[in-house]
Amino acid sequence: MEYQMKVLVTVKEVAIVQDGFEITGTEINDDHLDYDLNEWDNYAVEEAVQLAEAGDDVEVVAVTIGAEHSEETIRIALAKGVDRAVRVWDETIADADLLDVETKSRLLGAVVEREDPDLVLSGVQANDDSFGATGVALAEEVGFQWSAVVNALNTETVLDSGVASVRRELEGGVEELTDVDLPAVLTIQTGINEPRYASLRGIRQAQSKDITTCTIEDLGLSEDVVESSLDITDMYKPESKSDAEYFDGEADEQAAQLADILQNKGVVTE
Amino acid sequence: MTVLVIADHRRGDLRDVSFELLTAGRELADAAGTDLHAAVISGNTEAFADELNREGVDTVHAVDYGKEFNHDVYSQAVTELTKSLEVDFLLVPNSVNGLDYAPAVASRVNWPYVSDAVGLDYSDGTLGVTREMYGSKVETTVEIDDGQSVVSIRDAEWPPAKGDGNAPVLTFNADINEESIGSTVTGFKEVGGGEVDISEADFLVSIGRGIEEEENLELVEELVNVTDAMLSASRPVVDNGWLEKNRQVGQSGKKVAPDVYLAIGISGAVQHVAGMKNSETIVAINTDPNAPIFDIADYGIVGDLFDVLPELIKQFGAEPPNF
Ligand SMILES: Cc1cc2nc3c(=O)[nH]c(=O)nc-3n(C[C@H](O)[C@H](O)[C@H](O)COP(=O)(O)OP(=O)(O)OC[C@H]3O[C@@H](n4cnc5c(N)ncnc54)[C@H](O)[C@@H]3O)c2cc1C
Ligand SMILES: Nc1ncnc2c1ncn2[C@@H]1O[C@H](COP(=O)(O)O)[C@@H](O)[C@H]1O
Numbered sequence: 001m002e003y004q005m006k007v008l009v010t011v012k013e014v015a016i017v018q019d020g021f022e023i024t025g026t027e028i029n030d031d032h033l034d035y036d037l038n039e040w041d042n043y044a045v046e047e048a049v050q051l052a053e054a055g056d057d058v059e060v061v062a063v064t065i066g067a068e069h070s071e072e073t074i075r076i077a078l079a080k081g082v083d084r085a086v087r088v089w090d091e092t093i094a095d096a097d098l099l100d101v102e103t104k105s106r107l108l109g110a111v112v113e114r115e116d117p118d119l120v121l122s123g124v125q126a127n128d129d130s131f132g133a134t135g136v137a138l139a140e141e142v143g144f145q146w147s148a149v150v151n152a153l154n155t156e157t158v159l160d161s162g163v164a165s166v167r168r169e170l171e172g173g174v175e176e177l178t179d180v181d182l183p184a185v186l187t188i189q190t191g192i193n194e195p196r197y198a199s200l201r202g203i204r205q206a207q208s209k210d211i212t213t214c215t216i217e218d219l220g221l222s223e224d225v226v227e228s229s230l231d232i233t234d235m236y237k238p239e240s241k242s243d244a245e246y247f248d249g250e251a252d253e254q255a256a257q258l259a260d261i262l263q264n265k266g267v268v269t270e
Numbered sequence: 271m272t273v274l275v276i277a278d279h280r281r282g283d284l285r286d287v288s289f290e291l292l293t294a295g296r297e298l299a300d301a302a303g304t305d306l307h308a309a310v311i312s313g314n315t316e317a318f319a320d321e322l323n324r325e326g327v328d329t330v331h332a333v334d335y336g337k338e339f340n341h342d343v344y345s346q347a348v349t350e351l352t353k354s355l356e357v358d359f360l361l362v363p364n365s366v367n368g369l370d371y372a373p374a375v376a377s378r379v380n381w382p383y384v385s386d387a388v389g390l391d392y393s394d395g396t397l398g399v400t401r402e403m404y405g406s407k408v409e410t411t412v413e414i415d416d417g418q419s420v421v422s423i424r425d426a427e428w429p430p431a432k433g434d435g436n437a438p439v440l441t442f443n444a445d446i447n448e449e450s451i452g453s454t455v456t457g458f459k460e461v462g463g464g465e466v467d468i469s470e471a472d473f474l475v476s477i478g479r480g481i482e483e484e485e486n487l488e489l490v491e492e493l494v495n496v497t498d499a500m501l502s503a504s505r506p507v508v509d510n511g512w513l514e515k516n517r518q519v520g521q522s523g524k525k526v527a528p529d530v531y532l533a534i535g536i537s538g539a540v541q542h543v544a545g546m547k548n549s550e551t552i553v554a555i556n557t558d559p560n561a562p563i564f565d566i567a568d569y570g571i572v573g574d575l576f577d578v579l580p581e582l583i584k585q586f587g588a589e590p591p592n593f
Contacts, residue, residue: 145452191509234411255581267473
């Protein structure tokens with residue numbers, strides 16, 4: 001018997017800083033920021049879409065907490081096969097200094113309550129803030145089971161028996177095999193699959209897919225959900241600790257100096 | 271007030287970060303004028319408690335429950351310990367297992383969670399945590415208002431605690447609710463085996479995302495050929511399926527320490543550096559002068575690998591492939 005299943009994927013549009021960026025106060029000037037779908041979430045989206053393709057009746061919904069321009073990134077997920085999306089945002093969220101793990105898990109938790117998914121896939125970490133925590137905190141918030149740093153998921157058992165058989169990638173080339181009861185949140189590690197590129201057809205279809213916007217009020221939460229006892233008080237470029245000897249000149253000169261070093265160290269003999 | 275640190279162990283051994291946590295915890299406890307408690311959960315707790323009993327530790331708690339890590343057991347035990355020991359600062363490892371229980375504990379005790387600390391500074395009732403953002407391109411200070419918090423610390427940022435301690439070792443009877451355990455660890459698997467063992471090489475030529483396309487690997491392979499080196503890689507190259515898992519250097523790959531490690535188009539993320547920082551000599555080629563890999567490099571080339579590698583291949587008397 002196959003489950004009718006709903007998979008929710010949390011996706012974040014992350015900021016990527018360009019060379020030569022400057023910091024004002026505790027923020028990076030936005031003329032040196034690019035935006036993209038978080039690397040880990042790209043794998044989570046692919047995993048969800050693969051589940052939908054393997055199952056008979058699986059709906060995949062993406063959710064993000066993000067400003068309007070994040071819709072561009074959400075469309076990428078829609079183009080890859082996500083059915084529809086929910087975007088949480090309003091003035092209060094925009095004005096918050098820091099969306100910490102607690103705030104994010106409460107906002108996403110309210111969406112989970114509304115959508116009632118069987119499985120939530122999130123990324124191990126967001127490339128920009130790197131908390132590495134939102135997925136597990138979300139599970140705790142909504143009373144789901146969870147598993148962190150998942151690099152393999154058995155599609156059959158998820159669809160057929162309501163158990164996620166996963167591999168957790170530990171340190172040093174060791175993987176832990178774990179069974180997790182649904183409903184559950186899995187935080188997805190890179191390399192779990194091969195994320196597809198959006199096809200032209202997918203991109204066209206994505207234009208007509210629904211992105212529903214939700215405010216804090218729509219979610220039935222109060223504004224103090226964004227209050228945080230964390231405060232970013234300083235942001236700076238780390239001092240270079242480098243005492244490397246640099247090889248200058250054109251590429252051929254640099255290469256010659258490097259070749260000398262390799263020979264001196266005795267790892268290359270001529 | 272108490273500082274509590276939670277040890278990390280796997281398959282019979284305490285992991286190094288456990289002892290680093292003791293150092294970080296002691297420093298924080300000194301600054302805050304509190305005691306330092308350490309706890310170990312599951313496994314051979316008696317032996318582990320003994321090992322954790324190092325200088326500066328005031329009390330060791332042992333929670334004897336099961337053999338290996340289970341996040342449901344950890345979440346419950348750590349939450350109980352935190353409540354019953356009147357803990358103010360809970361320090362946990364930012365290990366893969368730490369990622370699997372610390373956010374849940376923070377949520378249960380309703381404290382803020384700050385992850386991957388590289389520095390802690392306590393003064394006037396405020397804890398300041400130094401951490402990195404944007405792939406190590408910036409460092410930030412996060413201040414925690416009322417202090418009480420769960421903080422995970424990065425590997426290898428604090429020296430391990432040394433010296434024998436004489437702390438009492440107490441058994442802590444955590445009231446584990448078995449019904450709420452929704453995950454079962456069924457086993458372990460070693461990955462990254464096979465014929466290639468990059469940890470045996472004297473000279474590793476290691477390639478990162480800077481290579482851009484699978485076809486371009488040919489260039490690096492040619493360099494490997496002419497120099498008789500061994501080829502290794504950072505994670506994205508392996509994630510993309512361009513090289514086997516047994517070529518991956520780093521936290522979740524292999525630890526290597528060759529005579530020379532040549533990092534090409536690799537930024538030097540902490541999880542990569544964890545696997546190669548003990549190399550005798552480190553050389554980095556990267557277009558970004560601020561790439562963190564240069565912080566640990568002995569020699570550096572700020573340049574484009576597509577310019578430098580062909581020249582390097584020529585240096586050894588071979589003809590670079592055409593691009
Ligand atoms: C739990 C966990 C475990 C992980 N385990 C590992 C692990 O075991 N090993 C590992 O490596 N990573 C691991 N990672 C991933 C790690 O965080 C980084 O994402 C990864 O190391 C980045 O690889 P990279 O340096 O090749 O890519 P990037 O960070 O994208 O860097 C690419 C670099 O190439 C440079 N570059 C680009 N073009 C050129 C050019 N033409 N010439 C020269 N330079 C160029 C860029 O300036 C940049 O510095 C792990 C992450 C997590 C969360
Ligand atoms: N603003 C956000 N909107 C949606 N999902 C998010 C957001 N922030 C974090 N997440 C999810 O949580 C994961 C871990 O993020 P973090 O805990 O911030 O490192 C990400 O990979 C996302 O899947």
